[in-house]
Amino acid sequence: MTQTAPEPRLTSLAHGGGCGCKIAPGVLSGLLRGSAALPVPPELLVGIETSDDAAVWRLNDTQALVATTDFFMPVVDDPYDFGRIAATNAISDVYAMGATPILALAVVGMPINVLSPETIARVLDGGASICREAGIPIAGGHTIDSVEPIYGLVALGLIDPALLKRNADAQPGDLLVLGKPLGVGVMSAALKKGALDADGYARMIEVTTLLNRPGPDLAAIPGVHAMTDVTGFGLGGHALEMARGSGCDLSIDWSAVPRLPGIDALIAAGHMTGASSRNWASYSDGVALPQGFGDNARALLSDPQTSGGLLVACAPQALDQVRAAFARHGFGSAAVIGEVGPQTAAPRVVIR
Incomplete structure (x- = not known):
């Protein structure tokens, strides 16, 4: 009887983990230099100019939409915990602007020939559990077959512009x-x-x-x-x-x-x-x-x-x-x- 080889540790599949995957701030500022010259419409209350936590778009006098995305490679080996950590981290950028989250979209990249469907599902379940805790749905997302495991969210929130x-x-x-x-x-x-x-x-x-x-x-x-x-x-x-x-x-x-x-x-x-x-x-x-x-x-x-x-x-x-x-x-x-x-x-x- 052929035995299935054990799956590798999640962290062994990634060259970095968690927010340690971020591009260094000095390098990032150089990459974004050209974006600063793009026109800024008056409805965009917060863009990239101050390296803030999320973008903010005025909808009307009492509402603004806060939008952010955050995803990374595993910082732990337990797939459920990985999903929970990544989701908590992504939603944090909405909270950091003072906003209340309203929904999320999943960002998923997984090596489908290396990790089992059960393991990948546990990552998604972990993220969903945090979204339930925050009181928001995962309303969609995007998945790709990736060499390294990646998970995170696009997170959206609402705030009164006066409280931003x-x-x-x-x-x-x-x-x-x-x-x-x-x-x-x-x-x-x-x-x-x-x-x-x-x-x-x-x-x-x-x-x-x-x-x-x-x-x-x-x-x-x-x-x-x-x-x-x-x-x-x-x-x-x-x-x-x-x-x-x-x-x-x-x-x-x-x-x-x-x-x-x-x-x-x-x-x-x-x-x-x-x-x-x-x-x-x-x-x-x-x-x-x-x-x-x-x-x-x-x-x-x-x-x-x-x-x-x-x-x-x-x-x-x-x-x-x-x-x-x-x-x-x-x-x-x-x-x-x-x-x-x-x-x-x-x-x-x-x-x-």
């Missing part, structure tokens, strides 16, 4: 609040090498499948001025986008930045992604580090966060409301990590 939150509207004196701890990229690197224990894996899945539902609540708080989600470019990269878009320095207290348990030990053991180094090479000129800030800390600063947390810039008097919004949705590790400095001609991120 971009990453480019932080104001001097604002406080910076981060919704999720750092370290997902480090954990994914350890997992690929078989060095992440069961407790570490459970923590990784918990944080990467936690929907950024505080987004619409935060957008409704008058003192919240800017939002983004921290994903593939790491905290350093997404904070720098906020700094440059807002024209202000951002100051981050590194000791206040939440991190997943066990991350420092994993970094010390050499579990870092190649994307972390690429990220740092792309934006190091915009980030000022204090004396003695070591390579391990720098690796975490630029660590790609698959399905990372919201980074919020809010007036100090709005902080209690911001904390309450995070708490209502189960974000117990949300923390104040710094503040927005004065406007400057050459905005940067200052780590202290």
Whole structure:
């Protein structure tokens, strides 16, 4: 009787995983340079000009459509968990604009001669489970036969244009609040090498499948001025986008930045992604580090966060409301990590 060979690990089929697959920000900006010259209709409230989380199109005086897409290769081997993480990450861009998601389309590329129909179906089931949790349907999509497994969503949402939150509207004196701890990229690197224990894996899945539902609540708080989600470019990269878009320095207290348990030990053991180094090479000129800030800390600063947390810039008097919004949705590790400095001609991120 012929035995069927076991399927390969999902992560073994991909050259990178999760948001670590992103093209480095320096390379991406060069690729998009020509797109900036295209005409911008007045209905397009947010395009590519500020490297924001999603495009926004005004429908009428009280409604705008938020549109985004996000997909990547496996960051874990369990197909159901892969689908859940990818869907959570894609919907996050809608929440990061302050919008409420309304529907999704699936983006699927799978090596159909390598993975069984059952495994591929589990990926899709995982994504569908998160969409049900978010209260939206998967209303269609597109599938291809791909050398590497790819899954994600096109996610659409609605928002009142008056409540829209971009990453480019932080104001001097604002406080910076981060919704999720750092370290997902480090954990994914350890997992690929078989060095992440069961407790570490459970923590990784918990944080990467936690929907950024505080987004619409935060957008409704008058003192919240800017939002983004921290994903593939790491905290350093997404904070720098906020700094440059807002024209202000951002100051981050590194000791206040939440991190997943066990991350420092994993970094010390050499579990870092190649994307972390690429990220740092792309934006190091915009980030000022204090004396003695070591390579391990720098690796975490630029660590790609698959399905990372919201980074919020809010007036100090709005902080209690911001904390309450995070708490209502189960974000117990949300923390104040710094503040927005004065406007400057050459905005940067200052780590202290």
